[in-house]
Amino acid sequence: MTKTTSISLWVSPVNQIQSQKHLLHHKNIKFQxxxxxxxxxxxxxxxxxxxxxxxxxxxxxxxxxxxxVTDYNDDICRFCEVGNLxxxxxxxxxxxxxxxxxxxxxxxxxxxxxSKALHHGxxxxxxxxxxxxxxxxxxxxxxxxxxxxxxxxxxxRRIFNSIVTHNVFLWNFMMNxxxxxxxxxxxxxxxxxxxxxxxxxxxxxxxxxLKCFAALGNENIGETIHGYVLKSGFGFDSTVxxxxxxxxxxxxxxxxxxxxxxxxxxxxVITWNTMISGYVANSLAKKGFEVFTDMIGSGVTVDLATxxxxxxxxxxxxxxxxxxxxxxxxxxxxxxxxxxxxxxxLDMYSKCGDMDAALxxxxxxxxxxxxxxxxLIAGYTRxxxxxxxxxxxxxxxxxxxxxxxxxxxxxxHACASNGSLEKGKEVHNYINENQIQxxxxxNALMDMNLLIKSDEFSLILMMILxxxxxxxxxxxxxxxxxxxxxxxxxxxxxxxxxxxxxxxKN
DNA sequence: CTAGGGTTAG
Numbered sequence: 001m002t003k004t005t006s007i008s009l010w011v012s013p014v015n016q017i018q019s020q021k022h023l024l025h026h027k028n029i030k031f032q033x034x035x036x037x038x039x040x041x042x043x044x045x046x047x048x049x050x051x052x053x054x055x056x057x058x059x060x061x062x063x064x065x066x067x068x069v070t071d072y073n074d075d076i077c078r079f080c081e082v083g084n085l086x087x088x089x090x091x092x093x094x095x096x097x098x099x100x101x102x103x104x105x106x107x108x109x110x111x112x113x114x115s116k117a118l119h120h121g122x123x124x125x126x127x128x129x130x131x132x133x134x135x136x137x138x139x140x141x142x143x144x145x146x147x148x149x150x151x152x153x154x155x156x157r158r159i160f161n162s163i164v165t166h167n168v169f170l171w172n173f174m175m176n177x178x179x180x181x182x183x184x185x186x187x188x189x190x191x192x193x194x195x196x197x198x199x200x201x202x203x204x205x206x207x208x209x210l211k212c213f214a215a216l217g218n219e220n221i222g223e224t225i226h227g228y229v230l231k232s233g234f235g236f237d238s239t240v241x242x243x244x245x246x247x248x249x250x251x252x253x254x255x256x257x258x259x260x261x262x263x264x265x266x267x268x269v270i271t272w273n274t275m276i277s278g279y280v281a282n283s284l285a286k287k288g289f290e291v292f293t294d295m296i297g298s299g300v301t302v303d304l305a306t307x308x309x310x311x312x313x314x315x316x317x318x319x320x321x322x323x324x325x326x327x328x329x330x331x332x333x334x335x336x337x338x339x340x341x342x343x344x345x346l347d348m349y350s351k352c353g354d355m356d357a358a359l360x361x362x363x364x365x366x367x368x369x370x371x372x373x374x375x376l377i378a379g380y381t382r383x384x385x386x387x388x389x390x391x392x393x394x395x396x397x398x399x400x401x402x403x404x405x406x407x408x409x410x411x412x413h414a415c416a417s418n419g420s421l422e423k424g425k426e427v428h429n430y431i432n433e434n435q436i437q438x439x440x441x442x443n444a445l446m447d448m449n450l451l452i453k454s455d456e457f458s459l460i461l462m463m464i465l466x467x468x469x470x471x472x473x474x475x476x477x478x479x480x481x482x483x484x485x486x487x488x489x490x491x492x493x494x495x496x497x498x499x500x501x502x503x504x505k506n
Numbered sequence: 507c508t509a510g511g512g513t514t515a516g
Binding site for chain 1: 509510511512513
């Protein structure tokens with residue numbers, strides 16, 4: 001399936017953007033970015049302001065003549081206000097013949113959305129349909145909002161397509177729904193449609209779309225979209241610029257991220273945090289730590305996310321003393337009471353080679369998550385203490401904590417380096433039974449197979465392919481297939497490398 | 507009624 005999307009953006013004459021026409025490809029989406037004339041639709045005055053900008057906008061009562069009807073409406077609205085959905089539904093059920101105001105339907109649908117009551121929402125939708133009420137932009141938007149809030153994005157989208165709305169909120173809401181599902185292509189597609197309709201994006205639109213572009217990983221689009229952000233007048237909007245910085249970091253464009261940061265007059269906590277985590281993610285932990293130092297110097301109050309990123313920076317640098325200092329600083333701010341912080345702290349000690357400290361953090365934690373267990377397991381695996389790692393793995397299962405792909409990957413490496421094939425096979429069975437699949441898991445399984453006799457090899461490979469089929473994209477499957485062919489050779493190479501290592505050890 | 511940053515493997 002090929003989706004061809006052409007976005008016409010009027011691009012501001014920012015010096016970095018010079019090309020007249022870009023043709024950018026990503027996955028199955030083709031972006032055609034034209035530098036079009038100034039008469040572009042985007043420059044026309046916003047007429048979306050002429051329309052309602054909020055869903056529960058003021059509505060005229062259509063049937064004021066019948067007092068009886070108005071009373072029903074009032075009663076239902078009162079139930080809605082106190083959040084009593086069941087009573088509202090009962091009331092409607094008992095008066096099926098009653099024609100209600102659109103406003104009343106909106107109130108009920110809002111309540112359904114708030115309560116995530118898809119079933120009731122559908123009932124109301126059916127009622128609206130069976131009574132032949134026409135879906136205008138207001139009622140339609142409310143239905144879309146209800147369906148998407150209740151998790152039925154498909155039905156929400158179906159209605160969204162059937163109505164004409166210039167409500168930016170609803171477009172943002174729809175785009176965000178797809179972004180949350182990981183369908184960034186669809187989100188971008190809606191963005192393009194929205195521009196075609198002449199709807200002006202707001203800061204929420206940009207935050208969402210920048211996140212999507214970051215995730216899609218089309219590195220050429222960064223500066224183009226940046227130009228568009230500037231052109232639209234959001235160059236100093238902190239949420240948009242923060243998203244922009246984040247996008248540049250995700251595209252490994254450190255220079256542009258830094259430039260934005262340097263020229264931003266007002267930096268909030270998130271700006272600082274984005275810088276620190278951005279540097280760490282790009283293997284520039286030292287730079288990240290410097291930003292942290294500047295942050296404290298500028299008097300900004302740090303938060304949990306800051307501390308998590310900074311500890312991660314210490315872990316990445318592997319400087320134990322620095323980590324200990326940050327740990328002490330975090331205790332003062334009582335961040336050591338948060339599970340997420342302790343997980344990072346544990347990982348830091350483990351990566352700095354201090355397993356005793358890591359274990360101490362682990363034992364002192366009130367709430368241990370999968371991440372806590374996995375971090376410790378990974379730590380022992382790195383230290384070649386496979387027995388301890390395997391023991392922890394068994395303990396965590398005993399405590400009823402479900403291992404995830406990260407845990408399984410670690411434990412497979414522990415099994416591999418330990419040479420304990422039996423345990424490895426046990427884990428493999430566990431993986432199959434619990435459908436824990438990822439590329440890393442498959443790789444770890446293959447890695448472990450270096451220790452397995454060659455006649456078992458193809459069988460296990462088949463199993464890997466079998467279990468991976470549903471979730472791993474076709475491209476990866478192809479890669480794995482070719483890996484299968486190359487594997488014998490690869491295996492020989494690794495074996496000879498291993499024997500070399502053995503020789504050095506001896 | 508929406509948004510920007512943060513944890514675990516290799």
